[in-house]
Amino acid sequence: MATLKVGLVSPEREIWAGEAKMVVAQTIEGQLGILPGHAPVLGVLLDGSVVKVEPADGGEWVSAMVGSGFFSIADDEVSILAEQAELGAEVDVASARQALQAALTAGDQDSTHERRARARLRAAGAEG
Missing domain, CATH: 1.10.287 (Helix Hairpins)
Known part of the structure; x- marks a missing residue:
């Protein structure tokens, strides 16, 4: 099964990293669902939105609040670079x-x- 390699980071720390089945992010142009094989994209995160990640191991979805930032998708790697980010479990x-x-x-x-x-x-x- 194909997976995504995901990294969600803020200037303070790495928020979450791992293999995922799917990532959902809110951009300034709308919501984007990312699956393995997605075309390369560079986007701007909507400030004050939530990024959700479905881990490849079948665990519960990971949710994180993100401030402004960027994400990129290339070769099944998703990089989410947020000015501010916090895992839902830590809120x-x-x-x-x-x-x-x-x-x-x-x-x-x-x-x-x-x-x-x-x-x-x-x-x-x-x-x-």
Whole structure:
């Protein structure tokens, strides 16, 4: 079975790396599903979106909030380079909810802070 070699990194650390069956990313032009054999692509990640990875070992999908950044696909290798990224399993849901409330209270609708707080909650499975 063909797989993808995936690396999701931020300036601070490697967030996730491994073999995957599929990757789903939200770009500034729309959502993109990536399977083995995908044509080469260079894209811009939508700030405050969620990247999902289906591991090749059959484990649970991995979700991560991403800030702005880029991804590339070539020869079944997917590189996701995000300015900010956080695995859904590592999200402090209470903190994300507080950040969302603070952004909404400040009248920052559709701000970077609001989008990222909502993405953190989506990645954690706790819709905001």
